[in-house]
Amino acid sequence: MNWRLADKTILLISTVLITVLSLNGAVVGADVASILVALIIFAMTEIKTESAWAYAMSAALVISAFFYPRLIIAVPLMVYGVVSAASGNRYFKLAAAAVLTGSVFFFDKNILTAVAVTVLSAIGVYMAFKSVRFEVTEKRLTDKYDEARIASANARRLGEEIMKNADNEIYVARLKERNRIAREIHDNVGHMITRVIVQMQAIKIINKDENVGRQLESVSETLDLAMTGIRKSVHELHDDSIDLSIGINDITSAIGDKFEVTVKTSIDSPADNSIKNAVLGIIKEAVTNISKYSSGDKVLVEVTENNTFWRVKVFDNGSNPVREKDLTDDSLSDGCGIGLKNIGARATSLGGRASAISDENGFTILATLPKGKDSK
Numbered sequence: 001m002n003w004r005l006a007d008k009t010i011l012l013i014s015t016v017l018i019t020v021l022s023l024n025g026a027v028v029g030a031d032v033a034s035i036l037v038a039l040i041i042f043a044m045t046e047i048k049t050e051s052a053w054a055y056a057m058s059a060a061l062v063i064s065a066f067f068y069p070r071l072i073i074a075v076p077l078m079v080y081g082v083v084s085a086a087s088g089n090r091y092f093k094l095a096a097a098a099v100l101t102g103s104v105f106f107f108d109k110n111i112l113t114a115v116a117v118t119v120l121s122a123i124g125v126y127m128a129f130k131s132v133r134f135e136v137t138e139k140r141l142t143d144k145y146d147e148a149r150i151a152s153a154n155a156r157r158l159g160e161e162i163m164k165n166a167d168n169e170i171y172v173a174r175l176k177e178r179n180r181i182a183r184e185i186h187d188n189v190g191h192m193i194t195r196v197i198v199q200m201q202a203i204k205i206i207n208k209d210e211n212v213g214r215q216l217e218s219v220s221e222t223l224d225l226a227m228t229g230i231r232k233s234v235h236e237l238h239d240d241s242i243d244l245s246i247g248i249n250d251i252t253s254a255i256g257d258k259f260e261v262t263v264k265t266s267i268d269s270p271a272d273n274s275i276k277n278a279v280l281g282i283i284k285e286a287v288t289n290i291s292k293y294s295s296g297d298k299v300l301v302e303v304t305e306n307n308t309f310w311r312v313k314v315f316d317n318g319s320n321p322v323r324e325k326d327l328t329d330d331s332l333s334d335g336c337g338i339g340l341k342n343i344g345a346r347a348t349s350l351g352g353r354a355s356a357i358s359d360e361n362g363f364t365i366l367a368t369l370p371k372g373k374d375s376k
Contacts, residue, residue: 004084004135007127011076011120018116037064037074057081076120083128094125190230197223244271244303247280252301255291259299259316266304278346278369279303279312282354285339285346286314286365294318296362309352312367320358327354343367 057078083094200220207213245265252261271279283301290299296318304311327344340356343365347354352369 004131007084007124007131008077008080011080011124011127014120015074015076018113018120075117076124079121080124080128083125084132185230190227193223193227193230197227244276244279247276248283248301248303251280251284251287252299255287255299258291259294259297261299261301264300264302268305271305271310272371274350275310275369275371278350278352279310281346282312282343282365282367283314285343289337289339289365290314290316290318290363294363308371310369310371312365312369314365315362317362319360320363322359324358325356327356328352340365 197220200216200223204213204216204220207216244267248263248265252263255261283303287299287301294316296316298317300313300315302311302313304313325340327340328348329344343356344354347367347369350369352367354365354367357364357366
């Protein structure tokens with residue numbers, strides 16, 4: 001609620017009533033002017049709330065009253081404007097209000113009117129302090145509410161981050177467990193079956209019985225199929241244990257002590273294993289190249305999934321000669337290092353393209369890999 005506006009409206013109406021009641025049968029220009037001045041003070045103290053502005057208007061009102069004493073009837077509104085000013089010393093405000101109120105008896109010879117204006121001025125002082133106190137309390141409550149709302153939002157955001165981190169930890173733990181299972185199957189079961197297959201081959205060589213030989217051949221084929229199935233399962237478990245975002249952060253963490261690294265990923269769906277390997281391989285080659293040759297201090301890695309392709313960008317702000325090379329074109333990639341050639345080879349293996357762009361602002365590796373392409 002706008003307490004000041006309500007208070008000044010009451011004071012303005014009271015000022016008009018005092019003016020009307022103090023008329024001596026006829027309305028003169030000074031009476032109309034006093035009401036207009038009251039309206040002006042009403043508006044100006046609403047627009048300008050600084051104490052300096054209120055003091056200046058008070059001085060102007062007192063000076064004008066020397067020529068038009070009836071203007072002094074606007075003192076209650078002026079007193080309210082001074083006391084309720086947004087700035088200034090409280091005692092200076094009260095002193096200015098006292099001077100304004102005292103001037104009423106100097107300019108207005110009608111005792112009843114002077115008393116009425118003085119009483120209304122006193123009421124204005126009380127209303128001004130009351131409104132200021134209400135506004136301070138209202139502002140304090142609003143600030144507390146805003147602080148509570150911000151704290152609640154921060155707590156909610158922190159809770160979401162904690163839940164997200166917990167989910168990520170569970171996800172990483174699952175990936176590590178898959179990798180461990182794949183490794184144990186490969187190291188234990190795979191090796192044991194391989195040993196049995198070798199032993200079966202040795203028995204087949206020394207065996208002379210054809211019937212037993214056919215049975216041994218059947219067992220060998222079964223073991224070969226089992227070994228093939230185990231290899232396939234182990235590879236699938238290992239590939240599924242690779243998370244693209246985690247892999248990117250693991251690679252870039254190797255240069256975190258020398259460069260300010262920013263990683264941006266926009267991945268909406270699980271990537272094929274061939275895409276994962278290619279993306280991580282390209283980023284690893286690019287990061288290795290940066291760690292060896294870059295003169296900059298900032299690195300940006302972006303991986304973006306689009307509807308039909310994946311886009312990989314690795315940028316560092318080290319200064320380089322101006323040039324651009326297509327890394328997937330053997331004739332254009334001559335003179336490139338092994339790392340850049342490997343990037344081009346990885347992109348080509350999936351039917352994609354890769355390029356290296358450099359200038360005085362930095363060095364950029366760009367690669368696009370189409371979706372749905374298996375390694376050739």
